[in-house]
Amino acid sequence: MxxxxxxxxxxxxxxxxxxxxxxxxxxxxxxxxxxxxxxxxxxxxxxxxxxxxxxxxxxxxxxxxxxxxxxxxxxxxxxxxxxxxxxxxxxxxxxxxxxxxxxxxxxxxxxxxxxxxxxxxxxxxxxxxxxxxxxxxxxxxxxxxxxxxxxxxxxxxxxxxxxxxxxxxxxxxxxxxxxxxxxxxxxxxxxxxxxxxxxxxxxxxxxxxxxxxxxxxxxxxxxxxxxxxxxxxxxxxxxxxxxxxxxxxxxxxxxxxxxxxxxxxxxxxxxxxxxxxxxxxxxxxxSHDHGLVLPPKLAPTQVVIIPFLQAKNPEVSAQLLAKSEEIKTALNKLGISVQIDKDETKRPGFKFAEYELKGVPVRLVIGPRDLENNLIEVARRDNLTKELVQAETIIEHVQKLLEDVQANIYQKAMNYRTEHTKTIDTWEEFQKQIELGGFVYAHWDGTAETEEKIKELTKATIRCIPFDMEISAGKCILTGNDSQKRVLFARAH
RNA sequence: AGGGAUGUAGCGCAGCCCGGUAGCGCAUCUGGUUUGGGACCAGAGGGUCGCAGGUUCGAAUCCUGUCAUCCCUACCA
CATH class of the missing domain: 3.30.930.10 (Bira Bifunctional Protein; Domain 2)
Incomplete structure (x- = not known):
């Protein structure tokens, strides 16, 4: 491929x-x-x-x-x-x-x-x-x-x-x-x-x-x-x-x-x-290297079920499909969107990669082995982990998991932002940090000229003057003039 | 708008220098074997070589023009 x-x-x-x-x-x-x-x-x-x-x-x-x-x-x-x-x-x-x-x-x-x-x-x-x-x-x-x-x-x-x-x-x-x-x-x-x-x-x-x-x-x-x-x-x-x-x-x-x-x-x-x-x-x-990561609340398909259909054993296939349908119906009742992949021409590995690329938050896999052991394999898209879950508890488990994924990716994004938001007071550090990326809180003297000059020198712009920034006297990062407030700098898309 | 590059199958490319009638990989279709992390074998279909002129017995290839797209510099949810 x-x-x-x-x-x-x-x-x-x-x-x-x-x-x-x-x-x-x-x-x-x-x-x-x-x-x-x-x-x-x-x-x-x-x-x-x-x-x-x-x-x-x-x-x-x-x-x-x-x-x-x-x-x-x-x-x-x-x-x-x-x-x-x-x-x-x-x-x-x-x-x-x-x-x-x-x-x-x-x-x-x-x-x-x-x-x-x-x-x-x-x-x-x-x-x-x-x-x-x-x-x-x-x-x-x-x-x-x-x-x-x-x-x-x-x-x-x-x-x-x-x-x-x-x-x-x-x-x-x-x-x-x-x-x-x-x-x-x-x-x-x-x-x-x-x-x-x-x-x-x-x-x-x-x-x-x-x-x-x-x-x-x-x-x-x-x-x-x-x-x-x-x-x-x-x-x-x-x-x-x-x-x-x-x-x-x-x-x-x-x-x-x-x-x-x-x-x-x-x-x-x-x-x-x-x-x-x-x-x-x-x-x-x-998103990351495997493809999209969609928050469950915006994912067109929240759960995909992949039964390992057995071409040589239609009886087992029928059981796998019945189990899949049963889960789908129960999840649908909770307002969760579910897709069952019945395509027999593609191999499981291909499907796993495909749904990861598309960012489907939760993947359920059922094969003959799981059917015997009354287990279902549950994979979550956000951190790519897999676990085996008792079939009886699968509905609750998935419902909870979707909430977890939604919260987890928010936390991840928040952590990333926190790590990449710096408060800086010297021009040297400012330039270095802008080069590294992320947001920088810094003092600005409030003039358009300074703003323009900073943009020229670093390609960073003032993204906004944050609402929740408390008044704190300081010196402008570039000119050293008086400033009452920090503003948020970054390079922008 | 200024500088650089590229147009060949649905996509990605080779062929161009040195002209001889178009090829590779992926995708597609058919048949078979497979199926617990991107399968394999066999076969098939698909092209006005960006467009227009010219040179030539003959042009994807050389020449002229033209159009389009992409990358780097100045403006933007």
């Missing part, structure tokens, strides 16, 4: 690619920067989506859908927003093709030029605020809490499966509020939703914090983010929420009459999103 995957230690980028392609999550497409998400990968995304959607609704949001195509003029209404996205927009200029008179297939019909060009949404703030203008008149229309699940396009120079593609799937929440306080609360609340999701479902710990001015979303007053640490030592922004202030309300003239009357006010806005990039985060957080 040549299908083995590249060792992580050998080439982590290749390893990542191998997992995505050979693990059956996605494929390259013929369009540069665009990927095909395959059924197995999409099943994981759907599980993420279902849980996030549930959380959004639980916090009072409803779903809607806004158009893919946005009039070009909308984008220019909010100055910093245009600046942020103009360089990576796909533009629709024509609406018709025609047969090439020279017989070379079809060509763009030059007569079908659009009067106003349309851009394919890189994000939907503009078209949404242009719509909200008509929906909001009074404080009674507020808060407006809407989410949309959609695809967006950002024309990227360098792409990487799931982590950075020209088109990606995401959700974007867009809310309108009467007061600044309420909008900020919303921004914080949704960041919390993301952080909880990452911890509880993805088993991935994240740091929460505020972006510096230079890393802020184009058009926001404040950008909050969650930052996770990947196994290559680089940080990954896993989600963001923005307090947009009145920027978009002013740009699109969205005003409301406050309670008690008086003068009309511009509404306060937020937006927040996570994308299929989370798939990349999931892979880069837990």
């Amino acid at each position: 040549s299908d083995f995957i590249t060792k992580r230690s050998e080439d982590i980028n290749k390893w990542y690619n191998d997992l995505v392609i050979k693990g059956g999550l996605a494929d390259y497409s013929d369009v540069r920067g665009c990927m095909v998400i395959k059924p197995y990968g999409y099943a994981i995304w759907e599980k993420m989506k279902d849980e996030l959607d549930r959380k959004f609704k639980e916090t009072g949001h409803v779903n809607a859908y806004f158009p893919l195509l946005i009039p070009k003029s909308y984008l220019s209404k909010e100055a910093s927003h245009v600046e942020g996205f103009a360089k990576e927009c796909a533009v629709v200029t024509h609406y018709r093709l025609k047969n090439d008179p020279d017989g070379n297939g079809v060509i763009v019909d030059p007569e079908a030029k659009l009067e106003e060009e349309l851009i394919i949404r890189p994000t939907s703030e503009t078209i949404i605020w242009n719509t909200y203008k008509n929906w909001i008149q009074s404080y009674r229309d507020l808060p407006l809490l809407i989410n949309q699940w959609a695809n967006v396009v950002r024309w990227e120079m360098r792409t990487k499966l799931f982590l950075r593609t020209a088109e990606f799937l995401w959700q974007e929440g867009h809310t309108a509020h009467a007061t600044k306080l309420e909008a900020i609360e919303e921004t914080e609340k949704m960041l919390g939703v993301y952080a909880d999701f990452c911890a509880d479902f993805m088993s991935m710990p994240v740091y929460k914090g505020v972006k510096t001015a230079s890393e802020r979303f184009a058009g926001a007053e404040d950008t909050y983010c969650i930052e996770a640490l990947m196994q290559d030592g680089k940080a990954l922004q896993a989600g963001t929420s923005h307090f947009l202030g009145q920027n978009f309300a002013k740009a699109f003239d969205v005003r409301f009459m406050p309670e008690g009357g008086g003068k009309e006010e511009f509404v306060r806005a937020t937006s927040w999103g996570v994308s299929t990039r989370l798939m990349g985060a999931l892979i880069l957080t837990h």
